[in-house]
Amino acid sequence: MRQAKVGSVRMMLDRVKGQFDLDPERLIADAAYGFGPMLDWLVKRDIKPHIPVLDQSGRRDGTWSRADFAWDPEHNQYVCPEGEPLKQFRRNRSDPNRGPTGKGVVKYQALKHTCQACPSKMKCCPNADARKITR
Numbered sequence: 065m066r067q068a069k070v071g072s073v074r075m076m077l078d079r080v081k082g083q084f085d086l087d088p089e090r091l092i093a094d095a096a097y098g099f100g101p102m103l104d105w106l107v108k109r110d111i112k113p114h115i116p117v118l119d120q121s122g123r124r125d126g127t128w129s130r131a132d133f134a135w136d137p138e139h140n141q142y143v144c145p146e147g148e149p150l151k152q153f154r155r156n157r158s159d160p161n162r163g164p165t166g167k168g169v170v171k172y173q174a175l176k177h178t179c180q181a182c183p184s185k186m187k188c189c190p191n192a193d194a195r196k197i198t199r
Contacts (some may be wrong), residue, residue: 070102077109090114128188130197142172142197146184150174150197173198 073091073098080086098115106113123129133142142150148149153171179185179194189195 070105073097074105075100077111077198087111102134125192126175133197144174144188144195145187146182148174148178148182150195153196170199172199 073093075089080088087109088111091106092114093114098113098117103113103115103117130142130143132145136143136149139149140152144150150172153173173196174194176194177194179189182188
């Protein structure tokens with residue numbers, strides 16, 4: 065559904081450019097259009113988006129969301145509610161599928177042995193070996 069929205073907006077703006085030679089300075093839309101690929105596409109076309117960002121950081125299963133983790137800009141890491149760091153994911157050069165995605169997303173991850181021994185594991189990452197956060 066979201067890809068269809070991006071496609072329809074692109075088509076409309078291309079048609080306006082082709083028929084009237086107009087490029088909008090800004091685009092106003094509701095939160096349904098406020099997701100990464102759409103906002104990225106607008107900014108790259110030098111169109112200022114006036115769109116609420118779609119926030120999907122909350123969780124429905126009762127586990128801790130990204131908002132429960134403190135951001136530490138000085139050390140470029142998140143800190144979990146138990147005080148443990150989640151450091152920036154380091155790329156394993158032998159596996160090209162690991163590491164930064166190239167799409168402006170950075171991954172942060174706790175150490176597996178830290179999460180396995182944590183008393184709050186079931187509130188944090190009950191179905192994973194270690195907690196991961198993307199930014």
